Amino acid sequence: MELFTILLLIGLVVCAVSASLAKNLLNTLLIFMAFSLMMSMIWLLLQAPDLAITEAAVGAGVDTVLFLLTLKTIHALKGTRFDKGHDEKH
Amino acid sequence: MMLARAVVGSVLVCLGLVVFCISLIGVYRFRYVLNRMHASALCDTLGSLLVMLGLAILFWSVWVTLKLACILAFLWLTGPVATHRTTKVEVLTDEYVMEECEVE
Amino acid sequence: MTKNIKEQWRQFAAWVNGVENDEPVVTPEEKRAARPHLPGFVHRVLSEKNELRLYHAFSAVMCLVFTGTLLLTVLFLPTFGGAGNPTENEVMERYVEKGIEEVGATNLISNIILVYRGFDTFGESCVLFLAATCVMILLRKDEKNTTAYDLAERAEDAEIESEENTTVLRSVVRMLMPVILLFGVYVLLNGHLSPGGGFSGGAILGAGLILFENAFGLEKVRRFMSEHVYHIIKVAALYFYGFTMIYVFFTGANDLHSIIGTGIPGMIFSAGVIMPINVAVGLEVACTMYAFYAFFSKGEL
Structure with missing residues (x-):
């Protein structure tokens, strides 16, 4: 279990660093979701199930949806019809 | 009996992990989105089935088995639907999808 | 050159x-x-x-x-778990030893955050309410701030959504929706007995509502969750929370007899104010989550 915790912590650090280094905002978002999932597992291992439920529901679920909608609203999703660069109308 | 249960359960969990590894390799190795979705859908269904089956045999208790069955039902209901929706979006938005899907 | x-x-x-x-x-x-x-x-x-x-x-x-x-x-922080740390004082012992007896919830976390530290949690809820109100003000789309471009984009969205064949998604959501809502309500109502509570249960309910909206569209959700209902739930939940906390603070600070008993620890109707407050917070959080989603994606509820 000790080894598992250490692996999760290493994954957490890797996710945090790569989320800030990723060029594409969508990639940042997906990495952040993975970060939240790992964080919720760590909360469970630290015997804080209350926080684990909240982190899994909010961090991985609702936050990701809201961030995706924000990217859509500010036209930052590359390669879709919501991309500002591809848009002639605006 | 105990030993046989432990062996069968561990083997099933390990098989599940092997399936997860195969689908992970597939996601990295394949080039096109639909192939990648195919690879990732594998671990949603077969991998989770093997892992849950192994865990149920390892624990050998009615309530644990019921809980695992509930989790498996949830995963089997949601995973394929998520795969289907993602793939549908790709098919709808990609203009050159027919070229990629051409069978030689 | x-x-x-x-x-x-x-x-x-x-x-x-x-x-x-x-x-x-x-x-x-x-x-x-x-x-x-x-x-x-x-x-x-x-x-x-x-x-x-x-x-x-x-x-x-x-x-x-x-x-x-x-x-x-x-x-310069003290070592983790050291004997002389400022966190190792009688407050923590009191929470752990007398918590169940004084408040009546077997989940010590909800004892602490809703009763012992109720004042802080109440302030946090007010901050959440304020943030939600600000988001509503910023994201609301009506005649005054909608351009022709926005309208065209939304019409395009609606056209694509109407053309989409969502039979698979709909039938699965129809199967899963009661289970998700039941689990959310369970987490809400069992906040004082098991892990969970207002915020977690509310988040699960809100996520379920978002899934429902994705499958069936805004019109179906409007049948039970229009903007009017949203305002009523939001304000009523906060008022209920506020008045309950005022009563608890007043009786507690003046050492008066409170009509809210602790009940038998472990029963569903125990722990005094914790379960009603959990329900109020959960409803508010669920509505806020769904409203955030609706305002971000459609600009209206």
Whole structure:
């Protein structure tokens, strides 16, 4: 279990660093979701199930949806019809 | 009996992990989105089935088995639907999808 | 001379890249106009590229300074779990030993955050309410701030959504929806007995509502969750929470007899105010989550 915790912590650090280094905002978002999932597992291992439920529901679920909608609203999703660069109308 | 249960359960969990590894390799190795979705859908269904089956045999208790069955039902209901929706979006938005899907 | 060669090279590169109308030549005056936030002498010292580099270097230095300060602070923290730490005092022992007897919830966390530290949690809920209200103000789309472009985009969205065949999603959501809502309600109502509580249960309910909206569209959700209902639930839940907390604070501070008993620990109707407060907080959180989603994606509820 000790080894598992250490692996999760290493994954957490890797996710945090790569989320800030990723060029594409969508990639940042997906990495952040993975970060939240790992964080919720760590909360469970630290015997804080209350926080684990909240982190899994909010961090991985609702936050990701809201961030995706924000990217859509500010036209930052590359390669879709919501991309500002591809848009002639605006 | 105990030993046989432990062996069968561990083997099933390990098989599940092997399936997860195969689908992970597939996601990295394949080039096109639909192939990648195919690879990732594998671990949603077969991998989770093997892992849950192994865990149920390892624990050998009615309530644990019921809980695992509930989790498996949830995963089997949601995973394929998520795969289907993602793939549908790709098919709808990609203009050159027919070229990629051409069978030689 | 060098400028001329540079210019020719730029035109050649543009021709190779297939750019027909190459970019207009930018004079220094125009450059200055493009960077109005800088005083005049900076333009002589700093080119545009160097300015960007300066920003990068400065942000890196700021990051290092902040990180160093925080790490230095960590050095002076007391060791984890040490006997002489300020956290090892009688307050924690009291919470653990007398919590169930005094408040009546077997989940010590909800004892602490809703009763012992109820004042802090109430402030947090007010902050959440305020944040939700601000988001509503910012994201609401009506006749005054909707451009023709927004309308066209929304019409395109609606057309794509109506063309989509969502039979698979709908039938699965129809199966899963009761289970998700039941689990959310369970987490809400069992907040004082098992892990969970207002915020977690509310988040699960809100996520379920978002899933429902995705499958069936805004019109179906409006049948039970219109903007009117949302306002009623939001304000009523906060009022209920506020008045309950006022009563608890008043009786507790003046050492009066409270009509809210603790009940038998472990039963569903126990722990006094915790379960009603959990329900109020959960409803508010669920509605806020769904409203955030609706306002972000459609601009209306």
